[in-house]
Amino acid sequence: MSKVVSLEEALKFVKDGTTVMIPGFMGAGTPETLVDGLVEKNVKDLFLICTDTARPNVGIGKLIVNGQIKKLYASHIGTNPETGRMMNEGLIDVTLIPQGTLAERIRAGGAGLGGFLTPTGVGTVVEEGKQKMAFDGKEYLLEMPLRAEVALIRGTKVDKKGNVWYNAATRNFNTHMATAADIVIVEARELVEVGEIDPNNVMTPGIFVDYIVKGE
C-alpha cells in the first residue's frame, strides 16, 4: 500500500476536537501545506501541541487566527498577539510549558516512558500540582509523557517509504512528534524514490510515518 496520499485524504484524520501535534519554530519546520489544508477544512475545537504560535500569518499562527484551537500546549505565544487576546477572552485554554520540558514530554510519549524528572520549573508556577522529588539535595519535578491522535510533520526530503531527512534548523520538534502520535502524516518538501536518502542520513525512520503528502 502506498503511503502517498492526497491532502484531502490525509486530513480526514483531523476532525473537530482532535489532538494534534505540529512542529516548527516560528514557522521553520512547520508543514505549511498541511496547516493551510486544515485552515481550508476549518475543523474546530482542536487541542494543539506545539512550541510556539508563530505570527498571525505564519504556520501555526493561521490556525489560531482562524479560531480553530480550543486548547493549546505551547512554550511561547508572545509573537502572535491573537493567541494572547484569545487566551485573555477565554476562547483558548492555554497551558505554557517550558520548551525543554515540552520536548522531553513528547519524546517520553513516543518512547514508552512513564514520565521523567526535571529540575526545570522548580520554585516557579510550573511546579503547581506536580509531584516533587529530591535526590542528592537537588529538587526535581515529575513530568508526564505527551501523545497526540495526529502529528503533522514536515520533511525536507521524504522517500516513498516515509523515511525523512530534515534540513538545518527545521528538525526541531519533528523527530519526536513523529514518534508520539497514533497517526503520523508527513509533508514532503521534496518527495524522492526509495534509496535516494542514504539510510545513514534518515532522521525519522519510515516505520513511524503513516501517510505522505507532497508539499506545495
Added chain:
Amino acid sequence: MDIRERIAKRVAKDFEDGDIVNLGIGMPTLVANYIPEGIEVILQSENGFVRMGPVPEEGKEDPDVVNAGGLPVTVLEGAAYFDSATSFGIIRGGHVDATVLGALQVDQEGNLANWMIPGKLVPGMGGAMDLVVGAKKVILAMEHTAKGKPKILKSCSLPLTAKKEVDMIVTEMGVFEITPGGMYLREIAPDTTVEKIQEVTEAEFIVDENLKVMED
C-alpha cells in the same frame, strides 16, 4: 557610549576561549558583536544548532536557518544541527557554559523573573526556564532600572523563571555577583558612584573591597 553597547561589551569579556554560550533575544544578542579577539565562543541556538554565525547579507537568508526568535542567521564552519530534545539535553545537562538573558526583576538571592507580568504580558517562558536552571553560569544583561524604578530587588514580586540561579548582573552602572554569602558590587561604571547605585537598587549589596572600574 550607548548603555546597551556598554553592557554587551562587558558581558562579552566574561567568556573564556571555547565556551558554549546561549544568548537570549534582545540586548543579550548584541553580546556576540563584542567577543574579544582571540577568544572563540560557540553560540548555541536552542531551536537546534551550535556555532551560530552572524545575520546573513540581504538576499542570502535561508528560511531553514533561523535563530530562536525566528530571524535569519548563518552557521559557521563546524556547526551542527540537532532536534529540540537534544538541544535541551545540552542545556539542562550542563553542557552550556553560560547563558545571557534579560530580566524584568532579579533579587539579591539570585531569583529571576523575566517571563510574565500577570494580567498584562504573558508571552510564555520559551526555553528560559531550562536555560537558567541548566547553564553553568547565568548572566543578566539589563538596564539598571525600568523607567527609574529599581529592577534589582530584595525579593522578586513577579512570577519567577527560576529560583536562586542568577550568578552575575551586568548593568550600565556596574557588575554584581551573587554568591551564597550575599550580593557583591564588583565593578562600577566610570560615570557613577556607589551612592547613586544604592539609590536605584532596592537589593542589599556589599561593595567589594577591591571595587574595580567597569571599562568601556
